[in-house]
Amino acid sequence: MTSLSSSSRWSDADLGRTQVRGTHRVDLRPTGRDVFADARPIDFSRLSWREVGRPFRVENWSRDRRAWEAEHDESLPVPLAWRMFNRSFQSLFDTDPVRARVAALREAGLRLSALQVKAAYAALSEVARWTVWNQAHRVGDTVWDPRAKRSLFHGLDVKRPRILFLGAAEGYEAMLLSAMYPGGEVVLVDYDEYCVTGRFGAFPTDYPFLGADPATGAPRVWHRDEMDVSYLVSDIRDLDFGREFDIVVSIGLVEHFPDQYKPMAFDWHRRFLRPGGYAILTTPRVALRTKAFYRLFGDLMNFSYRELQNVAQLGLYAHENGFEVLRHGEIKSHNGIVCRAR
Numbered sequence: 404m405t406s407l408s409s410s411s412r413w414s415d416a417d418l419g420r421t422q423v424r425g426t427h428r429v430d431l432r433p434t435g436r437d438v439f440a441d442a443r444p445i446d447f448s449r450l451s452w453r454e455v456g457r458p459f460r461v462e463n464w465s466r467d468r469r470a471w472e473a474e475h476d477e478s479l480p481v482p483l484a485w486r487m488f489n490r491s492f493q494s495l496f497d498t499d500p501v502r503a504r505v506a507a508l509r510e511a512g513l514r515l516s517a518l519q520v521k522a523a524y525a526a527l528s529e530v531a532r533w534t535v536w537n538q539a540h541r542v543g544d545t546v547w548d549p550r551a552k553r554s555l556f557h558g559l560d561v562k563r564p565r566i567l568f569l570g571a572a573e574g575y576e577a578m579l580l581s582a583m584y585p586g587g588e589v590v591l592v593d594y595d596e597y598c599v600t601g602r603f604g605a606f607p608t609d610y611p612f613l614g615a616d617p618a619t620g621a622p623r624v625w626h627r628d629e630m631d632v633s634y635l636v637s638d639i640r641d642l643d644f645g646r647e648f649d650i651v652v653s654i655g656l657v658e659h660f661p662d663q664y665k666p667m668a669f670d671w672h673r674r675f676l677r678p679g680g681y682a683i684l685t686t687p688r689v690a691l692r693t694k695a696f697y698r699l700f701g702d703l704m705n706f707s708y709r710e711l712q713n714v715a716q717l718g719l720y721a722h723e724n725g726f727e728v729l730r731h732g733e734i735k736s737h738n739g740i741v742c743r744a745r
């Protein structure tokens with residue numbers, strides 16, 4: 404149901420509504436079914452790598468990475484790769500893709516009429532990227548994906564939780580969790596300081612999160628300025644928290660670590676969890692659609708090691724690294740698991 408609200412800041416009167424705005428969708432429709440309860444059961448303790456195979460590696464590197472490496476004659480350092488990624492990825496969120504597509508089409512026409520074939524090809528690639536981004540993010544909401552993520556986050560046994568988001572970038576999922584389990588505290592951690600203003604800071608203040616009223620448990624709309632969120636610019640390896648968080652979450656983090664570093668990456672999710680706390684992880688799914696996406700968006704996205712996984716592979720990594728997988732399943736473009744330390 405698309406509605407024509409005069410105000411962009413929605414309230415409880417807007418529960419049940421969705422609307423496509425200039426750069427993104429807002430969506431307060433309740434989640435219909437629990438896709439995680441419906442997922443095919445998997446006993447991760449009995450799975451083997453022979454059965455599930457190894458993840459797919461994305462290796463079409465961005466032009467900027469290749470140029471940096473050619474100039475410096477060494478591999479692009481990982482923190483710098485993330486700085487490049489965050490600026491580049493955020494430029495997609497900041498742009499109205501329909502207007503950008505029209506501008507790229509006009510450019511392609513001009514270049515073609517001047518017989519500038521290479522420039523026309525570049526402009527047509529831009530047209531393709533904005534067309535796909537418009538559908539993937541603004542219309543299809545496959546990146547923020549609040550409805551499926553609410554399903555993933557459903558049913559946690561927590562009250563006023565302290566939530567730690569590792570590699571938080573814009574912090575979206577911690578805000579969604581904070582709306583669903585209100586009254587606690589969110590700590591976002593990322594070592595790219597650009598994220599504080601350029602990603603989290605750029606996230607729309609009028610974006611409505613569907614959550615709960617702490618007094619009654621009834622559905623309620625939350626906005627980021629009603630939440631207790633702090634941003635820590637730090638390498639995760641330097642954090643000195645104790646086992647104090649009810650939820651530790653990461654979105655698209657562990658697939659950036661080759662297998663020899665996976666134990667370290669999973670340990671980050673256990674180290675700061677209070678006993679009985681939840682680790683929630685998602686990684687991009689291996690599918691024709693995601694492979695095509697990372698091919699088309701290689702220049703904008705592919706700065707460092709990246710795997711595409713299936714949910715069995717993600718769950719097996721978690722199991723091997725000391726977690727019990729409580730819920731697993733697929734959301735729009737990612738796999739998701741909810742775990743506890745064993």
Ligand SMILES: C[S@@+](CC[C@H](N)C(=O)[O-])C[C@H]1O[C@@H](n2cnc3c(N)ncnc32)[C@H](O)[C@@H]1O
Pocket residue numbers: 485486489492569570571572573592593594595598637638639640654655656
């Ligand atoms: C792929 S992004 C997460 C995806 C995110 N949801 C987004 O929309 O871009 C991973 C984030 O983790 C951060 N990161 C990677 N390694 C880190 C580390 N060792 N310490 C702190 N942050 C780290 C990067 O700077 C980056 O912002």
